Amino acid sequence: MKNIRNILNSRFKSNGNFFMQLTKILGFKPKKIKFYSTAFTHRSMNIKDSKGNAINYERLEFLGDAMLGSVIASHLYIEVPSGDEGYLTKMRSKIVSREHLNELGKGLNLIDLVESKIPTGQFGDNIHGNLFEALVGAIFLDRGYKYCEKFIYKRVIIPYVDIETLEGKVISYKSLLIEWCQKEKKTFGYHVYEDTGNDDVRHFSVKLSINEKVIAKARATSKKKAEEKASKRAFFAFQNSMSKMM
Template sequence: MGIIKKIFTKNTRLSPEDGIFFDEIYKMLGFQPLDLSHYRKAFIHRSSNKTDENGNPINYERLEFLGDAMLGSVIAAHLFNEVPTGDEGYLTKMRSKIVSREHLNELGRDLDLIKWVESKVSTQHFGENIHGNLFEALIGAIYLDRGFTYCEKFIHKKVILPYVDIAKLEGKVISYKSLVIEWCQKEKKAFQYEVYEDNGTEGQKHFAVKLKIDGRIIARARATSKKKAEEKASQRAFFAFQEKINKK
């Protein structure tokens, strides 16, 4: 606790809970946090209905916005330096692959960030995106606490070094729906995504989608949102037409 007392000049007395939280954050970041309040806020869900003295809501959403911007800028700078021949379109596409919602959710899950969430709603009712949202909020907290240099250091350690392989990313598909639509338009084929079922309780609603190409049903899929069902159906269609689509 000696180190903690030196760091937290405003709070020389920390509760056992804060001490545990400090240790966990320190271990995760790889450097010492200076102000735990930023990190606490990074895990407050809007359902907690917390406000500051001016009545402004206190939750992780503003930090999520800030973290998204920091993450995007660090990744953009890395790609700019690593791929000197890449044009704007290429760099934009590669950045999208790195900071895709799927990838951010994976990063948030790997760090088990959800265990720190303060919420009036059971975490079982959260969607998958909560993991990525928390990861972005954490980055925002780092920026406020230690500045851009430490923020960049964390992103390099947790995102770039273990996951950014330019060659592999070039072949990674981030949207099967976009590929299928692009191919259909190029080949002048009519396509249609049709929701044919919408059932379940409000908390567990499912959508069933069928993808038609030239009037023929090519794939069906079910998911918890229309967008996810369309993407899943597109993936199945992609593998059905993969050889043709890859020749586009």
């Protein structure tokens, strides 16, 4: 157990900037530094406790996700007394969308604090949002709900949560399009195929058809991204009708 503690605390002995950077991000001094050390430990470090349990940010990520959802749900419940369950759920999803959490993590440069055996340049965008959630989980364990709530208000709600703006924000154009097609009883389909272009990175192309008519085309570095891009283009073709579902 002592060896594990030494590994987790090594960054503070070798790099005093970690504590300073962390304090600046939090807005207060952490008490139990081990939680924050875990929050920035990637699974590639392969650290385990005396019982063989993995020590990395993934469990804190789960906890932070729950705390974010709780604080934001409470805020929306108070601020939008006319909103029903469906409306409040949709609004909360827009605030804690993966895209938004990734932006928050990037904005705080959380990836600079990660301990990993994998070069940070090889991580996908979701690492930023994962670290933000893990940090929120660490705050809760270190200082409790009130500090966690204060941090979420400072970093998420106050600067980014505007009800009118959120009402017009689309999380997933594909989900919106599918919902609209089902409501309007329209058939739809995504024909995805590997792009044979000369790009260094493999691309995928997609044709989106509605009622057997090709409505939009797109290409991207993954099937998911290509489908989303095509769906976004289709959205603007049917914007007046689909906007009513947002």
